[in-house]
Amino acid sequence: MTQVMGQAVKRHEDIRLIRGQGQYTDDMKLPGMVYAYIVRSPYAHARITEINTSRAASMPGVVAVFTGRDVKDEVGLIPTAWIPPDADLKVTPHSVLAYDEVRYQGDGVAVVIAETPYLAQDAALAVDVKYESLPVVTDPFEAQKDGAPQVHTDIPNNIAFHWKAGENLDEIFAGAEVVVKQHFRQQRLIPSAMEPRSALAQYHAAQGELTLWATTQNPHIHRLLMSGILGIPEHKLRVIAIDVGGAFGSKIACYPDEVIVSWASKKLNRPVKWTETRQENFQVTTHGRDHVQEVELAGTRDGQIQAIRVKTYANMGAYLSTAAPGVPTILFGLIVNGAYKIPHASSEVLGVLTHTTPVDAYRGAGRPEATFLVERMVDLYAGAVQMDPLKVREKNLIRHEDFPYTNAFGLQYDSGNYQETVSKALQIFDYPAFRREQETLRKQGKYIGVGFSTYVEMCGLGPSEVAGAVGFQGGLWESATVRVHPTGKVSVFTGASPHGQGEETTFAQIVAEELGIPVDDIEVIHGDTAQIAMGWGTYGSRTTAVGGAAIHMANEKILEKARKIAAHKLEVNEEDVTYDSGVFSVRGLPSKGVTFQEAALDAYLAWNLPPGMEPALEGTAFYNPKNFTYPFGAHIAVVSVDPETGDVKLLRYVAVDDVGRIINPMIVEGQIHGGLVQGIGQALWEGAEFDNQGQLVTGSFLDYTVPKARFFPKFETAHTETPSPHNPLGVKGVGETGAIASTPCIVNAVMDALRPFDIQDLPMPLTPQKVWQAIRQAQTKEPAESK
């Protein structure tokens, strides 16, 4: 049989995308459509004392102006859908439009609806809102102190939840030979998907039905949540997301804007579209990361790590966004030991509210924050015990024979050969030669450094029982319907919702391989709740591990039925029928055969089916994964630092990843490249900043550095393939690995370059200014400290 899985099949989705024929939400146009523009608070914290809409309402082309008071009794609040248990979580009431108090810059207060987008924006400027400004807090550590300004009056010290895992480690730390302590600021990031969010709602009054086109990663979750918020029954609500222009976690959440257009469409009985500006995307679309971390590591003098203890202040922003509480707890706190055999561990997380944009998942979601701290701690510990950071890693990595490995928090890592990825990376990168070159260059006043990151992450979200146990308010299984048409062509319906990851192709490869039919005979349909019964969407690198496994199961059902049909036609027992390259034939009699297409036609004609068999040929499966999957790898970065300017230049980047079985190597490489650039972006350039009044000062692409092409060398990527035993395809997940592994790798490399200056740590992003200042400070204090 021709091998389709494992091949770099060109992407199906590209056929429309390279012609400019994608169907992004903002491309939609409906007859009678009007446009919404949302008036937003310029203050991070203020009381609304008056809103006067009369001037705006009388402007040309304006259809309606609504305020929070118009909406509040007609729709529900924006919910939080991840409630970690035993964490004393407090719900943060989030109105779709604020009517008494605004809690971050960008909180919506009114909506203008007009005949054109320009007229809506004109009129929005004429909505007169009077505010009385209130005290602001933006830093999570400051916000949880007594006397800090309150974000929600009934949530004392702004602590939205308090989550703990692991054991008391006081005794171990007291008795440890070596203890390393470090404070990390895991800065806030702005996801910056290139497509701004958009929503278009059309209410059909006669049927009481609403269709919502929206930029979402999870249309069925949206349907479920929106049904509750809008009071429209789920079967009368259709959510469509065909092409979504990147998301990286920022299009998981249920946002007020989508509710506003839906409600307004019903109110006005016209289609209403809203598309955010990039400025709104910066201010309102969820941000990521933002931790203050206090980390301690205990170990022996000869490099054996014994325990890790982490206390984190996680900035949640002004409201708890849809999936937000799960990110710094379950997806972070349980994996702070990384890829190492650390027998004892503890995590404590305070989820703290501030007057800032709500935070939710951003590529990696929790796992980059965990990987960063453990990979940095390993380097700091190596420094403390005067060992090579690679030696310390090799000494502490979980070994191949330890799998399945249960970490100190009870997570069971599925499979791995961590040493093999390290060996492979060292085949590409000559470490001893690098150290010699580094020594030579240092003597010439030139500084280069190497950083390692030997990571593991958990993805393929996830077993539904675990989802329930950890408070995720949904299942995490996935659905697939594989529909064979009478001609043998196939439509695949998946509940996952890819938006750039290429599963229209990957999934077609799985079907082509397993059904033995050409890959071009298969079309993958996603992102429409009217066509797909149910599904949980695309995030947490789950699409292929969970959604792909569902397709595999549906394929099995089809093959089983088609085989019966073929056996009946061939007048032999089913057991005597073999299937190869699209033809069922009788064992030992290869000349007699029934093609897959013939079996399909027979199934539909139903003139002569085996007794009792239903007509048609279609398989539906719901796959609930056994466990998470655990991709891993070894990354190596080489940087130079210019001591005169503080400029960091990335010279080489070697990434050896094991993402389980690879279905399309071209797509896998693309996912890794994209992740690397985002992770390296965090290390070197990206960082959201609010001033002390809660104004986002990095509110545009001029002020927030999304990396550009010229910042990077060519990446050197390689793979090992350790199948996951947790799903029938053996796949793990690749969407987030690059972003998870690369950030500490780069920081470790910069710190290695700065070793002669005795600089232990610098807060990200490592901008030239920060690096230059650190070098200057080190040089001026050097005489005082050296003996």
Add this chain to the structure above:
Amino acid sequence: MASQRIPVTLTINGQKIVRDIEPRTLLVHFLRDELNLTGTHVGCDTSQCGACTILLDNQAVKSCTVLAIQADGSEIVTVEGLEQEQLHPIQEAFREKHGLQCGFCTPGAMMLGAYLLNHNGPLTEETIREQLDGLLCRCTGYENIVRSIQRANEIMNERQNAQQAARATGVG
């Protein structure tokens, strides 16, 4: 003020277009909203991202920085105009080298690529990375965009050579 309309005449993807428009209409909105050429995307409001890049009189231009009336009399090519009898080399190469993921910046990236192909500059990895300064892509990490532009150049040369060979042998 808002109702005052001004006539513009442009050639877009080889077709003459005459419309009366509001003077403040940005070219990108004119393309998307008036002409339904929604392949050109709006990714930002500060002319940083390049998703709206088009060819305006053979120059790569961000159509969000140009008023439609400023483009009066000019010739414009958008992503919808790239394909002639066959896919443009840049389209073929972007698919072959996986130069796109979500596809949102892609029309702009391809128009910029098409511009680079037609301007006879060196197309080394380094020069292409420099030339991509006006483009933000959050998915690909750029490496495959660079490869795509280099591959497009090869495809263009291959097609030219094939044409020349066909002419030389008197075929086609």
